Each structure stands twice: as structure tokens, then as C-alpha cells.
Amino acid sequence: MKKLIIGMGNEYYGNDALGIIVARKLRETLPEYDLKTGAFSGVDFLEAIEEYDEVIVIDSIVNPDKPIGDVVELKVEDFAGLKSFSYLHSMSFASAIELGRQLKLKLPEKIKIFGIVVDKKGEIGEELSPHLRKELESMLTSIRKML
Numbered sequence: 001m002k003k004l005i006i007g008m009g010n011e012y013y014g015n016d017a018l019g020i021i022v023a024r025k026l027r028e029t030l031p032e033y034d035l036k037t038g039a040f041s042g043v044d045f046l047e048a049i050e051e052y053d054e055v056i057v058i059d060s061i062v063n064p065d066k067p068i069g070d071v072v073e074l075k076v077e078d079f080a081g082l083k084s085f086s087y088l089h090s091m092s093f094a095s096a097i098e099l100g101r102q103l104k105l106k107l108p109e110k111i112k113i114f115g116i117v118v119d120k121k122g123e124i125g126e127e128l129s130p131h132l133r134k135e136l137e138s139m140l141t142s143i144r145k146m147l
Contacts, residue, residue, distance in 0.1 A: 004052045004108075005030065006045075007037040008059035014122015015129055019059035022116060022139055026058070029144070042096035046105060054110040056147070057093075061115035069135035071142040074113040114143050 007023025009016040020037040027035040033056070036048050049055050066072060076093050093113065100107045116139055118132065 001053045002051060003030075003033040003054045003056075004049065005033045005035050005056045006040070006048060006058070007035070008040060008057060009037075010039050011037075013124055014120070014126030015060050015118040015132060016121040017060075017128055018116050018118060018132060021128065022136065022143070023056075023058045025136065025140055026056070026143060029140075042093075042099070045093065045096050046100045046107075049108055049111070050100070050105050052108045055108045055112070056143075057111065057113045058143070059113075059115055060118045060121065062120065063115070063117045066117045068117055068119050068131055069139060070117040071139055071146070072115045072117065073146050074115050076111055076113065078113075112147065114146070 005023045005027050007020035009019040011017045011020055023035060023037060027033055034052075038044075040048055061072065063070075063072065076097050078094075093111075097107065097111075116132075118129070122129075
């Protein structure tokens with residue numbers, strides 16, 4: 001069974017790097033998973049997950065109704081009708097998955113998506129905010145419990 005962790009974001013754009021940082025740390029405790037990181041567009045996302053049986057996706061999200069550092073489990077269906085998961089990605093997961101199904105690609109049966117709440121994505125060259133750096137272990141613990 002092929003398994004994958006995808007850390008989404010941009011390493012050089014402040015809090016938008018959070019998905020990548022958390023994915024790398026999670027992978028340290030889940031060696032049976034492959035790891036891919038980056039700012040995937042919908043088509044790139046399809047290519048990344050094709051031929052995998054199970055995928056875990058981690059990205060930062062802005063949600064003013066949740067505390068910073070909260071981990072929110074999302075479903076592919078939550079992205080139906082949305083233009084994008086975050087402003088750096090050009091096609092929603094739902095659109096990408098639907099396209100993959102129409103193209104009859106071998107897509108994972110199990111996709112778990114985790115959004116980690118940030119107050120803002122960041123600025124070019126910024127580092128991860130101190131609050132989020134401090135909460136990394138708590139985020140990892142939350143994700144492991146939801147797996």
C-alpha cells in the first residue's frame with residue numbers, strides 16, 4: 001500500500017510554510033509514508049497523488065472563527081465550488097479530484113486533509129510566527145489523534 005504526506009505551502013512566505021514544516025515533522029514518525037512538499041496547483045496535486053492508496057494533506061488556513069494553531073480536519077467536498085484552498089493554489093481539491101476521476105486516473109481511496117489555522121499567511125521572507133513555532137508539537141499531536 002503506497003502512502004503519501006503532502007505539505008502544502010511556500011517555505012519563503014511566513015506562516016504559509018506551516019503545512020510543509022508540519023508535514024516534515026509528521027513524516028519523521030511515519031516512515032511508511034512518502035513526503036512531497038510545495039505549492040501545488042490542482043493539476044500538480046493530481047500528479048502528486050496519482051498511484052497512492054492513502055494521502056494526508058497539510059496546509060495552513062485562515063479562519064477567524066478558530067484559534068490560531070487549531071487543526072481542522074476537512075473533506076474534499078468542503079472545497080466544492082471554492083476557487084482554491086489557499087490563495088497560492090489555483091484549483092480546488094474538489095475540482096482536481098473530479099478532473100482526475102473524469103480522466104480515469106488511479107486516485108487514492110483515502111484522502112485526509114488537515115488545515116492548521118493561522119492569523120495570516122505571511123510576507124515574502126518572513127519566518128513562521130513565534131506562536132505557531134511554539135505550538136508545533138501540539139499540532140502534531142492533534143493530527144496523529146485524527147489519523
